[in-house]
Amino acid sequence: MKKILIPISLLLLALFLPELVGRNPYFTGIMINVLMMASLASAWNIPGGYAGQFSFGHAAYFGAGAYTTLILLSGNPIDPLLALLAGVVTASLIALITGSIVFRLRGHYFALASIAVAEIVRLSVLNLQFTGGAQGILLSDLTFHGIDLNSKIPFYYGMLMILVLSMGTTAYIQSSRMGYYLQAIREDQDAAASLGINVALYKNRALLVSAALSSVTGSLYGLYIRFIDPGAVLDLRLSIEIILTAIIGGVGTIWGPVLGAILLVPLAELLRSNVIGDTLISMGIVSDVSPVGHFFKEGLAHAHVLVYGVITVVCILFMPQGVLGITRRRK
Amino acid sequence: MEPLLTIDQVTRRFGGNVAVSGVSFSVMKGDITGLIGPNGAGKTTLFNCMTGYISLDAGTIIFEGRRINGKRPDQMCRLGMVRTWQRVKPLGKLSVLENVMIGAFVTTASPKVAGKASLEQLQAVGLDRYADQPAGTLPIGLKKKLELARVMATRPKMVLLDEICGGLNHAETESVLDIVRMLRKRGVTILFIEHDMKAVTSICDRIVVLSSGEKLAEGTPEEITSHPAVIEAYLGGGYHAQG
Numbered sequence: 079m080k081k082i083l084i085p086i087s088l089l090l091l092a093l094f095l096p097e098l099v100g101r102n103p104y105f106t107g108i109m110i111n112v113l114m115m116a117s118l119a120s121a122w123n124i125p126g127g128y129a130g131q132f133s134f135g136h137a138a139y140f141g142a143g144a145y146t147t148l149i150l151l152s153g154n155p156i157d158p159l160l161a162l163l164a165g166v167v168t169a170s171l172i173a174l175i176t177g178s179i180v181f182r183l184r185g186h187y188f189a190l191a192s193i194a195v196a197e198i199v200r201l202s203v204l205n206l207q208f209t210g211g212a213q214g215i216l217l218s219d220l221t222f223h224g225i226d227l228n229s230k231i232p233f234y235y236g237m238l239m240i241l242v243l244s245m246g247t248t249a250y251i252q253s254s255r256m257g258y259y260l261q262a263i264r265e266d267q268d269a270a271a272s273l274g275i276n277v278a279l280y281k282n283r284a285l286l287v288s289a290a291l292s293s294v295t296g297s298l299y300g301l302y303i304r305f306i307d308p309g310a311v312l313d314l315r316l317s318i319e320i321i322l323t324a325i326i327g328g329v330g331t332i333w334g335p336v337l338g339a340i341l342l343v344p345l346a347e348l349l350r351s352n353v354i355g356d357t358l359i360s361m362g363i364v365s366d367v368s369p370v371g372h373f374f375k376e377g378l379a380h381a382h383v384l385v386y387g388v389i390t391v392v393c394i395l396f397m398p399q400g401v402l403g404i405t406r407r408r409k
Numbered sequence: 410m411e412p413l414l415t416i417d418q419v420t421r422r423f424g425g426n427v428a429v430s431g432v433s434f435s436v437m438k439g440d441i442t443g444l445i446g447p448n449g450a451g452k453t454t455l456f457n458c459m460t461g462y463i464s465l466d467a468g469t470i471i472f473e474g475r476r477i478n479g480k481r482p483d484q485m486c487r488l489g490m491v492r493t494w495q496r497v498k499p500l501g502k503l504s505v506l507e508n509v510m511i512g513a514f515v516t517t518a519s520p521k522v523a524g525k526a527s528l529e530q531l532q533a534v535g536l537d538r539y540a541d542q543p544a545g546t547l548p549i550g551l552k553k554k555l556e557l558a559r560v561m562a563t564r565p566k567m568v569l570l571d572e573i574c575g576g577l578n579h580a581e582t583e584s585v586l587d588i589v590r591m592l593r594k595r596g597v598t599i600l601f602i603e604h605d606m607k608a609v610t611s612i613c614d615r616i617v618v619l620s621s622g623e624k625l626a627e628g629t630p631e632e633i634t635s636h637p638a639v640i641e642a643y644l645g646g647g648y649h650a651q652g
């Protein structure tokens with residue numbers, strides 16, 4: 079009973095959250111980012127956390143969704159849902175090609191290959207005509223079944239739906255044979271194979287599901303932000319943020335990636351908006367002419383990935399199961 | 410009796426080192442066949458070839474009348490040939506029960522059914538008390554039993570046991586051998602790599618001796634323990650002295 083009660087009350091809270099903040103666009107924007115990172119980290123977690131196949135290039139699937147959807151919609155009056163499905167097809171193809179080549183090899187080739195593939199995707203988008211190159215793609219008008227898309231609220235609920243889909247998929251996999259198989263692969267591939275697991279097939283399945291979910295997240299992000307360029311949706315930094323979110327929250331669990339996003343996205347926002355630096359300076363704790371003050375004022379805003387990195391190192395050293403692992407152990 | 414497995418002129422090289430050299434023998438249905446030989450004789454390499462972990466350089470392997478060269482390990486498992494590991498490979502973070510369930514999933518996709526069947530296997534090898542413990546935390550003697558329970562859960566026709574008694578004390582060895590006998594009673598054919606000569610002679614119907622990658626001798630335990638070349642190469646004459 080308790081098992082269902084907590085998710086349901088959290089879902090209810092999430093449903094009413096925009097009202098609780100008075101539909102404030104700034105906070106709604108941050109909450110959309112939380113949901114987006116939670117969904118991406120959840121998707122990454124399926125091959126990464128369960129099967130132990132660390133992708134360092136998940137931005138490729140996110141970006142594939144965003145780009146495919148926006149390219150199709152700019153100038154074509156097609157249903158955004160169709161454009162979103164087309165994104166899933168693109169991302170799935172990238173995943174299938176990557177996986178079918180690299181999952182046959184032993185060792186850590188997948189981690190390397192995932193970076194390489196993501197860079198190939200990024201550089202292609204950067205240099206092709208129809209992708210808009212470095213200038214990116216702007217979606218000037220967007221309609222969807224009469225919903226007011228100038229408000230952030232529909233996108234909040236859209237992202238919430240995608241997160242529920244990602245978590246539901248994870249929960250379903252975890253409770254089925256596939257979940258056991260993925261974890262067996264993570265623990266020992268040779269033993270897994272000797273017990274009848276087609277290791278390459280299951281890795282491919284995990285990556286495919288993950289790529290599709292990431293792509294849907296990317297499509298919705300593209301529709302929400304309406305302007306994308308390679309730096310925003312295909313960058314290695316995004317891939318790293320996804321991994322760190324999952325690791326800090328707790329890999330191989332349903333709630334870990336969500337917890338990671340709830341902790342990290344607001345933290346990144348604090349760093350970006352310079353709240354910490356401004357507060358420290360205005361409280362007179364550091365002076366804005368000193369090097370430390372200068373760092374807080376100028377450097378910290380650009381340093382959130384660095385801060386994530388430091389948190390991750392601390393995490394790996396002191397709580398290898400992530401923040402969720404700590405709450406588990408206390409029980 | 411008919412052979413379940415036939416190995417014909419199997420050769421495997423590692424660079425210039427011929428780990429297995431033109432080895433041929435058959436394993437009869439329902440038998441326990443011992444595969445013995447000094448360290449580095451090529452026993453594990455032969456297992457790796459049979460279960461699809463490494464390729465052959467020459468030769469044929471026939472299982473149930475079918476040529477199985479080039480099959481993947483998971484395919485071999487689903488055909489009914491399953492192995493254990495000389496260096497045990499527990500799925501460390503999974504529970505003991507979940508380890509066995511991975512094997513049981515060969516027979517069913519339902520975690521519920523697999524869980525029930527796996528608990529029975531754990532009871533059969535006496536590990537049910539540890540069902541919820543992470544497999545990585547078991548002592549070596551129990552890890553070896555876990556390997557057996559996992560393999561049994563796949564409902565194999567034939568199991569390949571690689572030094573399943575290696576590193577165990579006398580009592581542990583006896584209780585593992587009891588499990589092997591139980592497996593045979595269930596109709597499972599067994600190929601048994603073992604160092605402990607006493608264990609081999611007490612339990613095997615036939616024995617194949619490897620030395621430096623080549624088959625040195627083959628026969629009943631009595632024939633093998635009195636075979637001059639075997640005594641020379643493997644036992645170094647010390648076996649009779651130890652009794």
Ligand SMILES: Nc1ncnc2c1ncn2[C@@H]1O[C@H](COP(=O)(O)OP(=O)(O)O)[C@@H](O)[C@H]1O
Nearest residue numbers: 423426428446447448449450451452453454455
């Ligand atoms: N993966 C490998 N790469 C290179 N040489 C190997 C490999 N596996 C086994 N060998 C060599 O093959 C020979 C047989 O080894 P092995 O089959 O492990 O012997 P046994 O199990 O009888 O002790 C040894 O000389 C060993 O060094």
Ligand SMILES: [Mg+2]
Nearest residue numbers: 452453454495
């Ligand atoms: Mg060996």
